[in-house]
Amino acid sequence: MTEPALPVGYATSIRPLFRELDRNSMLKAFDLWRYEDVLDHRDAILARLSAGTMPCDGAWPASSVDLLRRWIAGGSLP
Numbered sequence: 030m031t032e033p034a035l036p037v038g039y040a041t042s043i044r045p046l047f048r049e050l051d052r053n054s055m056l057k058a059f060d061l062w063r064y065e066d067v068l069d070h071r072d073a074i075l076a077r078l079s080a081g082t083m084p085c086d087g088a089w090p091a092s093s094v095d096l097l098r099r100w101i102a103g104g105s106l107p
């Protein structure tokens with residue numbers, strides 16, 4: 030890391046990563062546009078994103094996965 034890490038919040042940094050397609054595809058399991066749902070399922074979400082098996086149409090870039098990882102490590106702030 031080249032500079033001090035700023036706190037990562039769900040509303041500003043994480044929610045914008047989820048497309049409408051992502052949200053609609055996963056609504057039966059959880060709502061990716063809802064903080065409480067992403068908080069509850071964060072370990073499963075990180076596991077699938079870091080494995081590259083979600084989203085179904087192409088893996089996230091490493092920078093986005095890192096941001097999610099930092100959000101969790103930093104206390105999963107709203």
Ligand code: HEM
Pocket residue numbers: 047050051054055058073074077078083084085086
């Ligand atoms: C950032 C976007 C996404 C995330 C974080 C995500 C995350 C996940 C997670 C954690 C599961 C396991 C759920 C469980 O077992 O309870 C799952 C399953 C699934 N997702 Fe997604 N998903 C995303 C986008 C998508 C998209 C775009 C599609 C397809 C249009 C999709 C289709 C599915 C399907 C069909 C399953 C059930 C089958 C399986 O486990 O592979 N998801 N997803």
